[in-house]
Amino acid sequence: MPTGETRRPRLKHTSPVFGSGETLFVGGYGEVTEITDETGAIRRLLQLLDGTRTVSEVHEALSADFPEVTRQDVDEAIAQFDDARFLLDASHTADGVLSPHELARWERNINFFGSYARMDDNKYDQQRKLRDCRITLLGLGGLGSHILLDLAAMGVGHVRAVEFDRVELSNLNRQILYRESDIGQEKLPLAVERVREFNPHIDIEPVSMRISSVQDVEKVLEGADAVISVADRPKMEIAKWVNEACVRAGVPLITGGLDTQRAVYYTVLPGRTGCIECWRRHTFATDEVSGALLQEKRDRQIGGDNAAFTPLVTMTTGFLIGELTRLVTGIAPPVAAGRMMELRFDDYAMAESERWERQPDCPVCGTSGTPATSPALATAH
Template sequence: MSLPPLVEPAESLSVDEIRRYSRHLIIPDVGVEGQKRLKNARVLCVGAGGLGSPALMYLAAAGVGTLGIVEFDVVDESNLQRQIIHGQSDVGRSKAESAAASIREINPYVQVEIHNTAVDRENVFDIFRQYDLIVDGTDNFATRYLVNDAAVLLGKPYVWGSIYRFDGQASVFWAEHGPCYRCLYPEPPPPGMVPSCAEGGVLGVLCASIGAIQVTEAIKLLAGIGEPLVGSLQVYDALEMTYRKIKVRKDPNCVLCGENATQTELLEDYDDFCGAVSVEAQAATENSTITASELKDWQDAGKDIFLVDVREPAEYEIVRIPGSTLIPKGDILSGQALAQLPQDRQIVLHCKSGVRSAEALAALKAAGFSNAVHVQGGVLAWIKQIDPSLPVY
């Protein structure tokens, strides 16, 4: 459905702005009026990573007058495969500062406002209130639900996107005109079921495909043109090069925006709501967790251990802890790999960061391997504490 423009137009465009945006101005549906609305708009991008990079760059190029950036992280070399707003010289620099510098280079007429912090329940309202539209470029479920809930409670529309390997999704959530994120996903997936991009990978250019959809939707909302993806989920498969549009209806029983909504404020703890690891995994790790330094001490002392890497084969090829044997987590959870595990040796599990190994540890404990332990921080901790020469991925 068509919606009215989200913002009022600015008073005028300068001669330089008319030259810059001329290809927009000659589009009848945009024109001078639409461009003046973009100039007067205030858009916040949550995250300056994979999706935030193309979104911020094209929002800036399009002439959105004020761009806000919420980002707490620093640029890492592994980001550069897809986070094109940053460059080699930005490694180690604040992502917010790096993104702001790129935006100013793209379009000096855009005002950039930096929020160099993680968005949380304490600051989200104060930040979101300053903007007309939110673009969600986050990569974890806890922040996605926080962004959704804050936007609904403030009456703000937001453009959402998600990417994984070769697949992407995008939609516009605006509770006043359609469903919210909770209508589509009432509950987060069970811990460990959906790997993050850091665990499963992502085709770099996929960020551009989904980020471009997000910017297109933002422009349509701001200028009041076309039919935005309110009530629709756009699904993209890069390998098949196909797009599917799925209808998403407002859930009358949604706890946040339904007819009898019971959630009228932000949750106390979104990390607990989404659960980084399951309750079973948390219980399994109690008194069964060692550090990377302790693992190295065990190896140096010749302790009889069976070190198991529960990551995927592609990750194992990139970097591994010496002496480890690859047994993917899925094979442990299914029971398929249990026969490979010795009963008379100390089993030590590890993954990339400690989440997957905690899930595998719970399965082993349930199967009777009571002395099994896992390595806190996984490969990343090993690289940081033991061997910094190994590549971080």
């Protein structure tokens, strides 16, 4: 990491400076910061932060025009700009982090990560983290087909994809990797082939399996940094199996789906947040009506209503892979850890639907939950 004397602060292109007279504005991401600059020294300082000078050289150049400005003044101003995420350190490079091909393919990703970076951060590291992480994806249906393609587009390097089903005509209102000519064929090889065509550098491990137990899930967790579960059959059991397996293995679980007119998702961080069984117990203890309905659904094996509309599918996909990005890169904390987030189609308003804590007496995670320790995950700790 560059030291204070070798750093070369550079104002981000996403933080342009505008305004005239004694007032400056530094803008970006829908927010604008107003700065009073009575002497013009701040405007000149910002001009000098072009990534070609060390801090000492910046002060030297600035003091030629404004001799009253001290090195401490410059240090403090740069620290404030860095806190506001206006700056990058131009001495950080992609050397040894990403290949020229990766730099070109994921240039826009890297610029996005750069918008979150401070001078201590190397924006190229975030793309490397995506490349190096290992994800288990359960299900290649409405959500899973979108997710697999989007993981490849994001530059996730390793995906273990689990599916057993075949293509049906009714799938094609939302399952984007399949065609009418595929009806009756297995989804898994079709999905893998088409995603590899899109990104030949992704490592996809196909697993043809219908999940029917905790042990089945455990088989596909080995080496995984996180699980995205969008498998939905058997409806009332698969969440239980996936939850228990992820807690045992200490692997973070990101999951969600469609509930007719709304999209929902939540995240379980084993040993840190409550698990799905904690949520069930919380519901039974605090909401008698919901608990009774949940039990009746379980007893009668009542699943969903088979309603699925592409706009909500696409939105849910974004929520799930966005949560994965936050976990892997650490650019922001996970949004849905220990709570269910929902978006309703009527107004696209995002809200917290339910929240639950880890239950000390939970038979799944209360005493044996292994803390999420996947090395590729930045914020699961």
